[in-house]
Amino acid sequence: MANIPHVVILGGGFGGLSTANELRNSLSASQITVTVIDKKDWFMVGFAKLWIINGTRTFENSIGSLNELPKKEINFIKDEILTIDLQNKNVKTSSQNISYDFLIISIGAVLAPQKIPGLIENGFNLYDHDQLSEIHNKLESIESGKIAISIMGMPYKCPPAPFEAGLLIDSMLRKRGIRDSVQIDFYSPAPITLPAAGPEVSKKILDLVNSEKITFHNSCKIKSVESKKLIFENGEADFDLLLAIPPHIAPKIIYDSELAKESGFIPIDRDCKTPFENVFAVGDVTSLTVADTMAVPKAGVFAEGEGITVAKNIISKIQSKDESALFDGKGGCFIESGRDTASVIEVDMFSHSKPSTKLTESTSENLSKKLEFEKERLSKWL
Numbered sequence: 001m002a003n004i005p006h007v008v009i010l011g012g013g014f015g016g017l018s019t020a021n022e023l024r025n026s027l028s029a030s031q032i033t034v035t036v037i038d039k040k041d042w043f044m045v046g047f048a049k050l051w052i053i054n055g056t057r058t059f060e061n062s063i064g065s066l067n068e069l070p071k072k073e074i075n076f077i078k079d080e081i082l083t084i085d086l087q088n089k090n091v092k093t094s095s096q097n098i099s100y101d102f103l104i105i106s107i108g109a110v111l112a113p114q115k116i117p118g119l120i121e122n123g124f125n126l127y128d129h130d131q132l133s134e135i136h137n138k139l140e141s142i143e144s145g146k147i148a149i150s151i152m153g154m155p156y157k158c159p160p161a162p163f164e165a166g167l168l169i170d171s172m173l174r175k176r177g178i179r180d181s182v183q184i185d186f187y188s189p190a191p192i193t194l195p196a197a198g199p200e201v202s203k204k205i206l207d208l209v210n211s212e213k214i215t216f217h218n219s220c221k222i223k224s225v226e227s228k229k230l231i232f233e234n235g236e237a238d239f240d241l242l243l244a245i246p247p248h249i250a251p252k253i254i255y256d257s258e259l260a261k262e263s264g265f266i267p268i269d270r271d272c273k274t275p276f277e278n279v280f281a282v283g284d285v286t287s288l289t290v291a292d293t294m295a296v297p298k299a300g301v302f303a304e305g306e307g308i309t310v311a312k313n314i315i316s317k318i319q320s321k322d323e324s325a326l327f328d329g330k331g332g333c334f335i336e337s338g339r340d341t342a343s344v345i346e347v348d349m350f351s352h353s354k355p356s357t358k359l360t361e362s363t364s365e366n367l368s369k370k371l372e373f374e375k376e377r378l379s380k381w382l
């Protein structure tokens with residue numbers, strides 16, 4: 001009997017879980033062995049972090065366990081990945097060497113607050129799951145002063161999420177009856193709110209945050225953070241509570257490998273292949289150029305779509321079919337208003353000569369769809 005191909009998936013986030021499930025739903029355990037490796041044994045939809053911040057969720061009831069994967073005949077190894085040996089088709093973790101026939105790299109981007117002097121000492125990382133409860137407590141106890149939300153590097157995960165955070169924090173403070181005593185300022189290095197979504201959607205997001213008296217300050221490139229003070233290249237700003245979106249960098253194991261380019265992220269095309277045979281990359285760890293000028297945003301929906309593309313390409317190869325699936329570049333990101341409604345930024349990255357984006361009305365139906373999106377991912381993947 002021929003050997004069963006071993007597919008090793010590095011990272012059990014959006015991209016990894018999407019790939020693993022698509023493969024297993026299409027091929028049985030006698031046709032393919034699928035192994036997911038992750039240093040942690042849980043998965044959480046990114047936007048649930050904002051619900052922990054506003055207190056409508058806890059960490060424990062927002063996660064799914066990767067230990068459920070073996071029930072679907074997907075092996076799970078909880079371990080730190082240390083190196084990838086592309087020549088010998090081998091992955092080294094802290095406890096073992098694992099060889100592969102197909103490799104999918106889906107280890108995401110790394111948050112790097114240490115890149116901004118003074119940030120760790122003087123501010124919170126809005127995207128770090130370990131800091132969410134403390135951020136919640138700070139927001140519950142603040143009575144007056146200035147909250148700064150500061151984007152400290154581009155690209156970062158889910159471009160609308162920091163704006164949504166601002167709107168949810170506004171809502172929390174309104175419910176506590178202290179909104180008029182707390183100023184919310186938003187600082188971004190970009191000239192408009194959402195460069196990836198284009199000027200029209202950006203203007204609508206600007207109007208939305210302005211309507212809740214959140215002030216957007218554009219072109220603020222951060223240099224450092226001091227006690228209660230942001231230092232930008234072109235000025236300074238005071239704060240009492242700083243919620244930062246730190247620079248995102250490529251994981252060291254990629255940066256150090258032959259896969260990375262200048263940015264450290266792995267350049268891919270729409271087939272999600274790398275120059276190495278049977279080695280694919282998806283999600284936040286990649287850089288996929290669109291219309292020569294921009295990249296597919298770092299978002300779970302895109303990592304998921306790329307994962308499905310990779311699974312199709314592996315299945316096609318195993319079945320000796322000469323077909324190459326391409327990532328369609330379609331996806332939607334929810335943006336909650338803080339008034340029990342949500343709108344969706346609908347994106348189609350490749351349909352026209354340039355990406356098309358649309359912002360829908362903010363409705364309670366869209367908020368229900370957001371909850372459903374999370375429920376569906378957790379139940380179908382784990």
Ligand SMILES: Cc1cc2nc3c(=O)[nH]c(=O)nc-3n(C[C@H](O)[C@H](O)[C@H](O)COP(=O)(O)OP(=O)(O)OC[C@H]3O[C@@H](n4cnc5c(N)ncnc54)[C@H](O)[C@@H]3O)c2cc1C
Pocket residue numbers: 010011012013014015016037038039040045046047048049050079080081082106107108109126127157158161251253282283284285298299300301302303332333334
């Ligand atoms: C607040 C917030 C809101 C968001 N909202 C949305 C949204 O509304 N819609 C949307 O589409 N996206 C959203 N996102 C973005 C989304 O979460 C990410 O883009 C998505 O998780 C990327 O998927 P990925 O598979 O590439 O990486 P990840 O999901 O980050 O998975 C990478 C995995 O690799 C593991 N890993 C990394 N290095 C190693 C190693 N050396 N050894 C072992 N394991 C390792 C990590 O533990 C992790 O589990 C949001 C993100 C945040 C922070």
